[in-house]
Amino acid sequence: MDSPPLPDQEPRRYGRRLFLATVAGGISSLYWGKAAWDHVTGVISPVASAVAPILPTGGWRIYTISGHMPEFDPATWRLRVGGLVDNPVSLTYDELRALPHVEQVSTFHCVTGWTVQDVHWGGVRLGDVLARARPQASGHALRFVSMEVPYVDYLTVSQASLRDVMLAYEMDGKPLAREHGAPVRLVIPEMYGYKNVKWLNGIDVVPKAVNGYWEDLGYDRNAWVGRSNGYGT
């Protein structure tokens, strides 16, 4: 098909080299991709924060486990705190918001590898909510119940006492959006996202931590970022 090659026109097999180099580079990126990406986003952080509002995702993926994403109705929603407590309580949205307001900036890590840097959370400390229910000494763990049935997850009391654990009803200056778990979600930055229960409507004080939804499917109960689920071990 081609005309006879001239001496300086000897065809070269660049196509297969490009193919193999692209495949090899892509496969090897399984080992360096995240480090490189975090480095790039770290370096261009001012730029990234400037363009973040126009990006379609803001870095988030939305995971659900059921066919219907829970809807928040302020008239009927309650945050129930029960189990091994002296004073079971049921807070309305306004009552929750009347508790001492705290804000924090923390990074959100998903176990599948994506990360959202510097999320600005607003809400209440878990301890302030629990204190109203007066947990009993025999309760060594907490069960967090989502409106998205059957999602539940557990933390030990000592895990739940980490100082930046909170119940967030605001994200990046706005009320928590439906896809992020409206009206309130658990935030525990030290652990992977599946411990940060969305669409929260119940907290029970229980004797000990057992498997939550994802842990029944093989994920680690103590989901420390970088030190669980096959990472860093």
Place this chain on the structure above:
Amino acid sequence: MKAGHVRRFSPVERLLHWVNAAGFFFLLVTGLILYLPSLSMLVSRRQTIQGIHFWGGVGWLGALAGVVLLGGRRLLATARELDSFDGDDLSWLRGRGAPQGRFNAGQKINAVLTAAFTILFGVSGLLLWFGEEDTRYRFASTVILHDGLMYVSLALLVGHLYLALIHPATRHALRGMTLGSVDAGWAARHHAKWRPD
């Protein structure tokens, strides 16, 4: 074939192209539902969409493999054309106009990258699927590779669609990929070194 036209793409080449295109768009749409928060709100059945996306991907790779087997030596000859870059191709890539064969150098690179990305989409997709249940298949960077491939492929696709549908000088090429033949004069201008059968 219409008078004054020459055959550019064989039926099996066109089949490979359109099977790939159909699979890519199907996976793009189902993938974006998983990826974009606003779309995942509208279609909140994540498990269902995830299964459709995964099995759609398996079907896509299977269909491509089937067409490649069907094409056999004819497609191997096409692959050799795409593999081979001569001095004119390198000049063309440097922006100095140079006569081109049936594929110009840009088309060769696009085809080679598309093939490589197909392999990488497949590998990273399988790792995402199996890594959800088994930590041996879990890498922190798999999702970054899969998403990165999507962004680069999307950029290539936008350029490809512009040249195939909009740019006046090149959009005649679409006829070659649909009906198989192109105008002989157009072929002589754009692919001067190509000697159609």
